[in-house]
Amino acid sequence: DTGVSQDPRHKITKRGQNVTFRCDPISEHNRLYWYRQTLGQGPEFLTYFQNEAQLEKSRLLSDRFSAERPKGSFSTLEIQRTEQGDSAMYLCASSSGQGAGYNQPQHFGDGTRLSIL
């Protein structure tokens, strides 16, 4: 049983460049989440997919951020025109579940650390 995998583990880029991260969830999980974590803080929710549908987006997710989950399998998170404040750890998590009252714990990947020069 492979866990959640994220690629790349580290990304260093210059301000203004675009970056894309990939997340492969646990295969039978229909729910997928993206979070951002900065030093000394807990993960902050960014967005949520149920299968291929993006059902929830945080106010933190500016227009420069976009996420996709084609075919309900892997997901990508793209940041356009990166800024210094985008430097953070980006975490992906997946879980199973359908509808209300059926919560299951999330399983996290090890994250992609983004550094903006």
Next chain:
Amino acid sequence: DQQVKQNSPSLSVQEGRISILNCDYTNSMFDYFLWYKKYPAEGPTFLISISSIKDKNEDGRFTVFLNKSAKHLSLHIVPSQPGDSAVYFCAASDNYGQNFVFGPGTRLSVLP
């Protein structure tokens, strides 16, 4: 505004003793609560959860207590082991599980 608070940034406990980590929340819509453990350079690892219909859940050395009227939950680890040294995050979601809110974490150090 922080909907999930962990007011102790750090905690040190002697090996073999009990560790108690606390968490407070403000949103009465939260229905499902979890604890995660995080080691450096790794993603959070799920430890234990509890739904709002229960007030206690136990799994081995880990027990979570929920006090809904006080909007408070705690994680008890007994006996504490040096391998338990990590950052612990409390998290909460509503009944649909579409949005999880995490606390800022408590760094636990278990001293041999």
